[in-house]
Amino acid sequence: MKIEMTDEELYNWVFKIADTFYDLVYKDVWFKKIFRNIEQDSITAQQTDFMVQNMGGPKRFSGRDAKDAHPQIWIDENIWNYREDLLKKAFKEVNAPAEICELWLKIDNAFKLSIINKGGVEECVGRFKTDEIIYEPMPDYLKK
Numbered sequence: 001m002k003i004e005m006t007d008e009e010l011y012n013w014v015f016k017i018a019d020t021f022y023d024l025v026y027k028d029v030w031f032k033k034i035f036r037n038i039e040q041d042s043i044t045a046q047q048t049d050f051m052v053q054n055m056g057g058p059k060r061f062s063g064r065d066a067k068d069a070h071p072q073i074w075i076d077e078n079i080w081n082y083r084e085d086l087l088k089k090a091f092k093e094v095n096a097p098a099e100i101c102e103l104w105l106k107i108d109n110a111f112k113l114s115i116i117n118k119g120g121v122e123e124c125v126g127r128f129k130t131d132e133i134i135y136e137p138m139p140d141y142l143k144k
């Protein structure tokens with residue numbers, strides 16, 4: 001699917017969504033713990049460049065590929081769904097075009113199997129020797 005808009009329009013939409021999404025993430029008392037080793041501005045910028053590039057826009061992303069970005073973080077299905085709910089909230093809040101929302105979720109899902117942990121925290125590995133392993137299972141009171 002190719003999005004029918006200019007690179008600038010695409011960038012502006014993706015940035016608006018990412019900015020709103022990470023505002024929700026960093027305001028969330030539990031979820032923000034998973035993001036404690038990265039500044040909000042940095043991940044907002046990285047995620048924007050990553051998505052714009054994956055949606056067919058300019059290639060500016062210089063970080064790790066999504067499948068290599070999280071080996072140190074324990075992410076199960078609950079955490080995955082929680083993140084997706086916040087993302088959908090962000091789409092709604094900024095009134096994002098449906099074609100961008102659909103493509104965003106499709107790209108996310110293409111990486112799902114390589115990001116999700118099926119077993120325990122022993123599956124996690126640091127990206128470098130001193131990398132902190134992040135294990136923050138969802139508290140029961142947040143489970144649906």
Ligand code: HEM
Pocket residue numbers: 034035036037038043046047050062063064065066069070073075079080081083107108109111112115
């Ligand atoms: C529940 C699911 C996810 C969680 C909890 C999560 C969390 C995080 C965190 C905490 C970081 C920062 C790591 C660090 O540098 O300290 C990160 C980086 C990143 N994530 Fe995710 N993420 C999730 C899913 C995804 C998905 C679905 C994608 C894209 C398809 C993605 C793409 C990225 C990218 C591109 C980076 C930056 C990599 C870099 O700068 O080298 N993440 N993520």
